[in-house]
Amino acid sequence: MQYKQVIEQVFNQVKDVPVYGKLATYIPELAKIDATKFGVHFRTNKGFEGGQGDFEEKFSIQSIAKVYGLLMAYQEVGSELWKRVDVEPSGTSYNSLILLELENGIPRNPFINAGAIVIADVLVSVLDHPEEQFIEFVRQICGNQTLDYDLQIAKSEKEVANRNYSLIHLMKSQGNIRNDIERVMDFYCTLCSICMTCAELTESFSVFSNGGIHPRTGKMVIKANTCKRMNAIMQLCGFYDEAGEFAYRVGLPGKSGVGGGIVAVQPGVYSICVWSPLLNKKGNSTKGMLFLEEFTSLLQESIF
Amino acid sequence: MQYKQVIEQVFNQVKDVPVYGKLATYIPELAKIDATKFGVHFRTNKGFEGGQGDFEEKFSIQSIAKVYGLLMAYQEVGSELWKRVDVEPSGTSYNSLILLELENGIPRNPFINAGAIVIADVLVSVLDHPEEQFIEFVRQICGNQTLDYDLQIAKSEKEVANRNYSLIHLMKSQGNIRNDIERVMDFYCTLCSICMTCAELTESFSVFSNGGIHPRTGKMVIKANTCKRMNAIMQLCGFYDEAGEFAYRVGLPGKSGVGGGIVAVQPGVYSICVWSPLLNKKGNSTKGMLFLEEFTSLLQESIF
Amino acid sequence: MQYKQVIEQVFNQVKDVPVYGKLATYIPELAKIDATKFGVHFRTNKGFEGGQGDFEEKFSIQSIAKVYGLLMAYQEVGSELWKRVDVEPSGTSYNSLILLELENGIPRNPFINAGAIVIADVLVSVLDHPEEQFIEFVRQICGNQTLDYDLQIAKSEKEVANRNYSLIHLMKSQGNIRNDIERVMDFYCTLCSICMTCAELTESFSVFSNGGIHPRTGKMVIKANTCKRMNAIMQLCGFYDEAGEFAYRVGLPGKSGVGGGIVAVQPGVYSICVWSPLLNKKGNSTKGMLFLEEFTSLLQESIF
């Protein structure tokens, strides 16, 4: 069966399955989203692409942006980065303070909130104009100059960011935050507020599926070695404390966000993005997980 | 460069690197091993194979046997298994009781000790003669009728198994052990006492690299779908709380044992085994990790 | 108001209050007890005594016996004891393994199960015939040669002692158990199986209310200094993770058991014992707590 058919078939099969889950209501702006939105976009390294449903509608990518943050920080400071954040699965819920306290302020990985805040702190240290330079960096990876933050969402998120403030203050007391807390939090919330469509996400993640080379432009955007490492970290840490479940059921490196997006890659072959706002208890899109499980089962391709 | 050359080159490069680490002295029989042993064996799905150093010497595979245990239990009871053990990375040291207590006796995954003990309990429930049937199962996967337990090691391990007794009693009190504790512990320690060479390990793991089909016999040993799932669990949980580090540096699904063995697979391509008894703090072979990192770097192949 | 009146009044007031709670059903023999039993006994240093309800009926004192165990171990080995068990409140439920794992096998205090098991291990080390010598020790403190174990209960408890086996194996692996595990567990379960009446308990605890001197015989049973220390440990650690609640509401050093007994002392003045088998969530007698709160409120006496 061809990709096009597989996507259509699984989309139609999953579309009307009633799913349990709830919106990320703790961020007021995200609570307003239409819960029935459902979009899928798929893109091979060889140039095939196809979308279904709301794949051309912008949504808040939230934690998916942490992949770009990590990539930029790693390119800026190299393996020095691993002195300040580890690459191990978290083992506990995505905003837990427990491990942080036991492990002296070194977050388990760059995708839990604590880790992404450290990444933000690193970028604030090395960039002259973090917000401008970061969005420019994302635009280049995507090959899309129209991408931007939604500052309304950034503001909304910062207002309710007590858990994240708790994390950053704890890490500051443990010596792992170098800059002013408000400055870092401003950048962190802005970074997470990028809005993109499923199609834009597959385009930007096609550099990860294609060994660092943007398939459309043929330009080497990241080094092959870096690309592999990003994929490894996404595989192990990309789905909060559901990383094992995702590997078991789907078997692709990827990253989810509380806006309901999931983007994943089959290295060497394709990138795929699903968007459906209702989240399961672990904070991942319920229908997104279901779609990807059915999709990879039918396709009989995974990295394993 | 060809596989043969890569292996030779990396073997020679790593052979005399002084490594920090210590033997698994807590098991008296393992403490007797010559710490300088170093063997490597490599086997592609297409039939190439090559070894270096002590690759034909038997060693205690220890936790690597948990992969066979999981496979057998999954084939016996199917996805019912996941009611009694999860598939998430552990996030803490391999013998920790903390998560077990917080999570009502459901071990994080089948490769931490608690999880492997539950697997042993499942097999004791469903098999008439667990020891005999299990070794026969392993022999079939390996295509090697000479494989056997080292009962001296099993006995040695059981005598010092207080941590494991603590785990099994805790899970018994939480309702997740169904059989007599001594019976399960006997089987668990026996299961971990299998001795194999690097070459035997790559042969048995070639079913995982080859989608469930034994490359030499062409026989379907496990279903393709099961094979992928085993690889996914090895990727996420195969290296205790160093799973992320291994994925980042090596990028292959695999499993290590405190006997100093590490076996890994590149799905679709090859299986590889390294043996060097000195362990790092996380319980993985120091030189084994180093070899695999250099090997995959030079080969420029990984699942990512 | 006189003691006699206070006791009668509070007894009648509390007797028919419906209380929530449940029997310690995890020990089969304890699950058979009549849940409506209710007895109180009170005894001043000056010789007044009075009882209400089922105060002359024997019941399983369970953890109250840990006070005698601690006392005997302390008299045998002195402050060396504190190298193996601490004197801090536990902060978590009475059978938690978490702190034990984090704190290298040194139990928080001698009254949580882990601590009492260490005490049992110490006594097994220093006594030639632990069971015989321990019950003789208790008989002397009580001035009552008829006291004895209920071996039926000891056996019943040992059969379901998985949590305690988990604790002792963990501590064995951490180096804090010196003797054979079965030997220590036999003694521990026997120690906890003593049966006494409320009146016998106030008599034995009157040495703690009277500075170490048995009020009836005038004999110095324990040193004044030791007596104070036992009272201090009972105050801080005698009620599992409800020690603060008990101090706040009742304000006396004491000890409870899952048989439903609570015994407490007002140093210099009196000892009191209440028995009612239904337990609250923390494992303390619901009606016993209520009685003592009302009693000390009406009496307007506490150590504070």
Added chain:
Amino acid sequence: MQYKQVIEQVFNQVKDVPVYGKLATYIPELAKIDATKFGVHFRTNKGFEGGQGDFEEKFSIQSIAKVYGLLMAYQEVGSELWKRVDVEPSGTSYNSLILLELENGIPRNPFINAGAIVIADVLVSVLDHPEEQFIEFVRQICGNQTLDYDLQIAKSEKEVANRNYSLIHLMKSQGNIRNDIERVMDFYCTLCSICMTCAELTESFSVFSNGGIHPRTGKMVIKANTCKRMNAIMQLCGFYDEAGEFAYRVGLPGKSGVGGGIVAVQPGVYSICVWSPLLNKKGNSTKGMLFLEEFTSLLQESIF
């Protein structure tokens, strides 16, 4: 031996004992204190008083002020207070976030930092001018209109208060902080900045030793029942995670502060205060602990 002699003897005995310990250097202003300061003051309910060393020198009482804070909050809102803070010993270090996360933002007791911050939040809610009214409240208890905050210390503390900010943000996210975070932190840091002498502290704590009646004025300052409860909480929770050690060695309700002060009471008899700035690992004055242990041993009086 008379009180006067006992105090002199123990003071001289302890004065030149070299003690291990360090200043509370994390608060810059406290790091400037002369580490050799040593003062003691003692005051009986019957009117005897005596001091040694630097007992008339002001020092930062820090956490001792939490006793006044708790008392004021309890008098304002009564037992409603216990819905927002518990009265159990903490079981872990005084600034741990772990229990707070596990226990849904209800601090273990009012004397750990998290609990005292909740108390501050309660007072900000019920008082019109928290700072003014609180210092006035303390002045009344002490019978001393000259007492005041050291705003330099308050400012110094707030600047380095990342751990406390982490706690308050966590509790805010858990719904247990009602007011603006900066407002509460301002008040909390101010509250802890009160400076007093040993003699002033024994005077204010004599209401706790005397059942709520100020011994000098004969005025009922707090209700007898409230007094007992404050003493009970001080006994169980007054010394961070060294409460058991203090009860065992000293046997009096009390409270310590990182300024090096310890104040304690023998209910019905006396209050005592020791000041020596070097702290042990648990955050309590090393020499203060030693003095009180020797003092109560020689006096042979304790609540037990």
